[in-house]
Amino acid sequence: xxxxxxxxxxxxxxxxxxxxxxxxxxxxRRIKQPRRRSLSMWLAYAACLALxxxxxxxxxxxxxxxNDKLGSWQTIEEVLLENDISExxxxxxxxxxxxxxxxxxxxxxxxxxxxxxxxxMELAY
Amino acid sequence: MKPFLDWGRIGTGQTxxxxxxxxxxxNMLAEIDDREILEKFKQDSSKNWAFAQLMNKYQKRIYMHIxxxxxxxxxxxxxxxxxxxxxxxxLESFRNHSSLFTWLYRIASNECLNFLNRKRRxxxxxxxxxxxELTSKxxxxxxxxxxxxxxxxxxxxLTLPDKQRLVFNLRYxxxxxxxxxxxxxxxxxxxxxxxxxxxxxKVEEYLTKNEL
Numbered sequence: 001x002x003x004x005x006x007x008x009x010x011x012x013x014x015x016x017x018x019x020x021x022x023x024x025x026x027x028x029r030r031i032k033q034p035r036r037r038s039l040s041m042w043l044a045y046a047a048c049l050a051l052x053x054x055x056x057x058x059x060x061x062x063x064x065x066x067n068d069k070l071g072s073w074q075t076i077e078e079v080l081l082e083n084d085i086s087e088x089x090x091x092x093x094x095x096x097x098x099x100x101x102x103x104x105x106x107x108x109x110x111x112x113x114x115x116x117x118x119x120x121m122e123l124a125y
Numbered sequence: 126m127k128p129f130l131d132w133g134r135i136g137t138g139q140t141x142x143x144x145x146x147x148x149x150x151x152n153m154l155a156e157i158d159d160r161e162i163l164e165k166f167k168q169d170s171s172k173n174w175a176f177a178q179l180m181n182k183y184q185k186r187i188y189m190h191i192x193x194x195x196x197x198x199x200x201x202x203x204x205x206x207x208x209x210x211x212x213x214x215x216l217e218s219f220r221n222h223s224s225l226f227t228w229l230y231r232i233a234s235n236e237c238l239n240f241l242n243r244k245r246r247x248x249x250x251x252x253x254x255x256x257x258e259l260t261s262k263x264x265x266x267x268x269x270x271x272x273x274x275x276x277x278x279x280x281x282x283l284t285l286p287d288k289q290r291l292v293f294n295l296r297y298x299x300x301x302x303x304x305x306x307x308x309x310x311x312x313x314x315x316x317x318x319x320x321x322x323x324x325x326x327k328v329e330e331y332l333t334k335n336e337l
Contacts, residue, residue: 001329007274020184023188
């Protein structure tokens with residue numbers, strides 16, 4: 001069958017009565033309404049907000065290092081007290097963990113924790 | 126509900142017969158009117174009047190162009206309103222590189238294609254479901270007109286890809302030149318000719334297969 005065999009007619013669709021009389025008013029009403037924002041626009045706004053919040057979070061962490069140091073020292077002291085660990089024991093642990101390989105590096109004050117007063121007197125005479 | 130008969134009110138307010146192209150004299154008058162509309166639209170005092178003239182002149186053609194693509198009246202109504210809302214917001218920036226008529230058709234065509242794409246994305250199985258839905262809407266509406274061969278032709282058109290159907294409608298029903306269709310769709314004249322030729326072949330195959 002050829003297309004020319006069909007009489008050319010505009011398709012006949014049903015349209016509500018007075019539709020075209022009312023259409024300009026409907027359009028004008030829509031124009032006066034604030035424009036709707038699309039979903040993609042809202043997603044873009046949400047992404048910007050998320051980035052901003054992330055930025056604030058990272059900035060806060062970065063500039064709050066001093067407080068963190070203080071906090072970490074305080075925490076160490078608390079742990080030592082709770083577990084009844086003396087500073088001497090902590091130093092010993094420190095040397096054992098091969099931080100200081102050469103014994104000559106150990107200063108006199110550090111040795112005091114290990115040597116009693118009598119031993120010092122004996123060494124002096 | 127009443128059947129829509131005089132869709133082709135063009136330019137001077139004269140009613141054309143179905144499918145006939147406006148005469149050159151009418152075209153010239155239409156162009157003068159468009160210029161006047163554009164000038165009046167730029168002035169605050171006559172903006173609303175100019176827009177009312179524009180709507181009065183083009184609303185039926187734009188609506189029918191959209192309706193042929195989306196079939197359903199409510200969808201066509203929504204898209205037609207959206208087209209004219211966009212026209213209101215962008216008409217001041219319209220430059221006379223193309224005619225107002227092709228610019229309006231371009232906006233309307235884009236609205237239709239975007240709408241059908243959105244519809245397709247909503248279904249998990251593409252093409253078939255949208256085609257089925259549009260065919261079913263077409264059949265429901267066609268009971269009033271009773272012209273079976275025209276219904277068959279419309280069903281055949283729904284088997285075409287959206288853009289090919291758009292080109293077919295502009296060429297076959299609106300009788301626009303390939304140059305005008307090229308200005309509307311942004312496709313080269315050669316590609317449009319090929320597209321229309323293939324569309325006609327597919328439609329004829331469908332009609333032969335489903336002969337009454």
